[in-house]
Amino acid sequence: MTAFGTHQSTNPWGVTFDDWGQHMASYPIYAQAFHSLDPAYPTQHPRPVGLRAYSGTCGQEFVDFPNWPEEMQGGFVKVRYKPTNRVEFHRWHESGFGYDEEYVSNLIFSRNLSFIPVDLRYGPDGAMYVCDWYNPVKGHAQYSLRDERRDRVSGRIFRIMPKGAKPQKMPQIDGAPIGQLLDILKRREYRYRYWAKRELRERDPAMTKAAIDSWVAKLDPTDPRHRHHQIEAVWTYRGIDATNTQLLGELLECDDHRARAAATHQFRYWHDQFDNGPALLRKLANDPSGLVRMEAAIATSYIGTPAALDALLDTIKHPNIGHLSYAIRTALGSRTIEPLWKGNADFTAEHPELAVFMTAFDLRQKMSPNKRYSAKDAQFDTQKNLKVVKISAVKERMLYDITRFEVWPANRSV
Structure with missing residues (x-):
């Protein structure tokens, strides 16, 4: 087991590889740059400031089957289940110092929030198969695991094939010379x-x-x-x-x-x-x-x-x-x-x-953008009589340590 690329991050979902073996994911997007061996434990690598990364993407696949449109070749399809729920098409662009993605359009989008696409993969026929969790409740931390709304029996698989395209014949692999x-x-x-x-x-x-x-x-x-x-x-x-x-x-x-x-x-x-x-x-x-x-x-x-x-x-x-x-x-x-x-x-x-x-x-x-305050936020923090409330989770329990606090309404003198 080789430990590499450890830094403060969310789950490294959506792992796939482009035509030349470049490792891509969702957190971070261009994961190929994160392969250096880890520092000595328990130190981690620094945060990738300014490098695009996000969670909520579990599956990605590059378009390379000839029964898909020429204008899509070399791009990739990804499924996103949060903060939105859609199947997207992106372009993969090389710069002098790495790769980045460009959102182009949606292949599938639903206003029904039970649509939760969590993975996709090309099948041997050249169609793209999307796994839909199909559940009114998503997330293991946002809702109780015993939430009665959880649907434990339903699920859907979408088969995406370009209009007019014919299924492709798969070459023999099992038992082939x-x-x-x-x-x-x-x-x-x-x-x-x-x-x-x-x-x-x-x-x-x-x-x-x-x-x-x-x-x-x-x-x-x-x-x-x-x-x-x-x-x-x-x-x-x-x-x-x-x-x-x-x-x-x-x-x-x-x-x-x-x-x-x-x-x-x-x-x-x-x-x-x-x-x-x-x-x-x-x-x-x-x-x-x-x-x-x-x-x-x-x-x-x-x-x-x-x-x-x-x-x-x-x-x-x-x-x-x-x-x-x-x-x-x-x-x-x-x-x-x-x-x-x-x-x-x-x-x-x-x-x-x-x-x-x-x-x-x-x-x-x-100079991380995540650490900058907007002018509006900075102005807000200069007001008098602000109350600072620090809320933490109770260890090993799904409870907050502070459940109630009181403040004066705005513009009211104390």
């Missing part, structure tokens, strides 16, 4: 690839590795998806606990920054099998792509050597904001990297860029 399963990895549909890799993990590892080696050697370099096919092979190697450093090394040097970022993500696990591992990590830390530098920063927390710290400091020398900045900060605070620099006056004096980065990061933390 290894070579046939590997060819499924060339498909655009993520779910087919995911199911194929799950099946391959059940096969004989030695036979599967030999088949992957042969499959990789025969890939067509002129295929527009060539680099993606290679990354799929890397993921499949890991699924059977095998390696191919030659393939990963090629991807780390390739011309597609998305493939380099995905390969750098894997480098954190295979780094010790490279003779030039430290030099390679240093190069990745200075990559022109912010996504690659972000993955390199996170990788340093898994490697945890003085050479890894040197590479991490290189990432500071390049522009870094948003998700990239957060990845650097959390790598610096990880249980493997922090002991290498914190409290070492000679080291920090030798690397003044470290103090500059930490000061700038801390300043952004203090």
